[in-house]
Amino acid sequence: MSAGARMRRRDPENVIYEEVGKSIEASIILAWSTFNIPDPIYELPEFPAIRPNGPLVLTQQALGLHSADKTGFRLRLEESVRNHYRPVPGYFDEEERRTNWMANNVALLTDDVCTKTACVWLEQALDEEHPDTDRWYLGYSLLAGRVLCGSESASLSQSIPIMLVFGGLDRNYPSDAPHPSGVNALNCLLDASEQFSDSPSLASWISILSMHRSTSRMLSISDRAASRIIREQKRIPSGCMEALINLISHDLESAANGLNRVVLEGSDSARMILAGNLDPIAGRDRKLALDLYDKLSLNSDTGVLLVLSSSLYSLCYDDPEAFQVRAMRLIETEDDKVIRRLIESGFRGYLDRDPQDKSSLLVMAWKYGGSLSKSRLKGLIFQQKQSSEENFRRTITRIQKFSETDALGLLEYVEGREVP
Template sequence: MVRRESSILIWENCTELLSKYVKDSFKHGFLPHPPLELPDFPAQYPESISELSSQVLGLFSIDKAGFNSKLAEIVEIIEPSYVQRHIDPPREREKWALKNIDQISKRIIILQINDWLNSALDETSPDTSRWYFAISVFMGMCYESSTVCRDFCFNFIISISMARPPNFRPKTNPSGPHHIAWDPSKENTNLEHNIPHPSGILAVNIILDYLSSSDATLKNILPFWIHSLSTFPYLTNHLDLFSRIKTCLNQLKGEQVDSLIQATTQLMPDYLNQSRDIFMSIDSSTNPSTKRSLASVIPKIYSYDPEFTLSILDWLLIDSDQNTCVLATGSLGFIIRSNRNAYYLRAPIVIQHGNQKALQILVNNSISEYLNQDISDKINILPDLWIKCNENSRSKLVSYICDQGKLSPSSYVDTATKIFNKDEKSFLDLYRWIGMRDKDLQKKLKDIKTKI
């Protein structure tokens, strides 16, 4: 077989993908109408899939210079460094391109969608034909649910919702007086630039609805785009994000759920009640991956609503899923620094529950800070913690008990006495461990040991 240049194969693959995407774009319903159109030139919906496909392929085929430009741009962006370091870079580039035809083709198609949307969303002379070319290929690519689409097509969602070209970026103001450029008199002057377009919002809602109706896109694209949309709070109500988050949470698990929980957390400062409703819908009967994701964001949501967060933390600490308990326990290291009493109430719950991984996290994350605040251990955490811990956790905990012995000898003896009264075997283990660390501290426990 005669060797063919990679650019020719990439071209052929692009045409095959374009044809496939246009056909797949009608899988779940009609294409959304263009956000912008001139009264004298109203949009004409494609008469058939075959006609739209032939127009897309024809327009792509005649622009060979545009293809070569896009190919060079993509190769420059994603080409690995070892290609340039090779003794024969052109030959190595050919080999690399042949192995990555699909990825390169999809990136070229995304640039083509970008060009078509630039024409379709031009405020002065919108090209509605280009809109249908762009949206059909975009929707078909979404249904494929590739990581390339997930990672590089999200900006089209923002562009369509604002009815602005894809290179449009919403304007933001400096956030406060700690920025030199901040001017309170101009705080709201740029809000008009962040007003969504009604027809654009309608189009995006249709797109998101279609993504929800496909199992592949529901799993591989929609949760991650919802997470990205959470950074645009002025779109939240228009796109009904909280309803979409709640629906997806009931159907997904794993990494997808983590993105949804992160999105809810991101929206919490602006939409406190709606975010609380989402978190309240999660309970002990929810699937473990959702509970773990919730436990991992406890420190962040605590900064927005402490009392509500503590009510969630109370059941996470004793959940039947061990990994959830461990993640929730890790947040106590943050809470003790801001709310000592909340920590005092919840650390004994972790100890009583007896999850060894959670106990290890408790020892590693918060006991040092706890003793810094109360070296005398007034709530008697250390005795119960020592008795419950295994050897892995005790190797760290004994260091803190030794520190207590050096800083407050009377409290140290009290701790050892309480351990002795509750469990003599645990006291003997403590005596042995202390002896390996500090013989002088061990001598202070001899009076207790003689009672055995």
């Protein structure tokens, strides 16, 4: 790059500094205009909090702090660059490469620095012995605005929701109870987030909070997670499904209520995501997983049934009878793709346990399946003959009862494979 080009290009640090100022102003105004900002969690009796009259005063204070704390800005920016930028060892002009990267990632760095700034102000407000109540309104409003506008850095932070609900970062979370004012502050923010479908923080924070027994019911985690899944018709937030699964270990009732809501009210996409998560659900509560399986299997489309047929054998691994009953229902759908998937995922294990096919699953799958299913069954029936001539003949006889042609063709196929 020529010297003239270097002179014409603005220093990316200055650009980011300006963008952070704009984002601070826009975020505070957005938060203030969306919901009622709660009062500080902590305040000293001799220095009660003075609530701002509106966003104008607050933005002026915030921009004044931003302007006066250029050193803090540089430290936060440097930390952000260190977390995101990947240097190339031995590169001939690493400084120039780093500068170019910063210039091309202004939005990313601006977002990250804004979130870090909000956290610094909140930490000052959450000092239980010396709380700065002015910083509370500034930090909370800035953070809320970042969340509402879909900030990626805010949504990825695991510490922010915990800091709010417990009233600080220096808490013993397994034993400490949530701070009542912290619960209210986080509830207000989560309620406001539900108005913005593009806010990813709701899903990711719900997943984090679901792991804490003391917060899940106070913050209505099950209801929030299920409502978000139901509301999103196609982009199902994985964090919300994770939250419902996390709840099973310490709040089975709430988890079951939320998961059943997804079954009854969710879109086909939501039901398919739930079907794909039955194995981890079974790892926590097998009875709940089978109950959800049974409800999902009623009036579901082929996509959901395919997922269910893939997981059925693992769900019923310790209960062969439960597998046989549910497998027969899938076979009776007469959906060739579903039957084939069931054969591929569960029939080998089923025949290992019941080589005689006492439940006639092998025979019924042949009867109701199409060409895809029968191509898989031929191999299994051939293996059955290798293991037991008697079991093989019994299978052929059963098939012959509804189709002599199929029985004869299958017999010829198996005998043909045995020819040396």
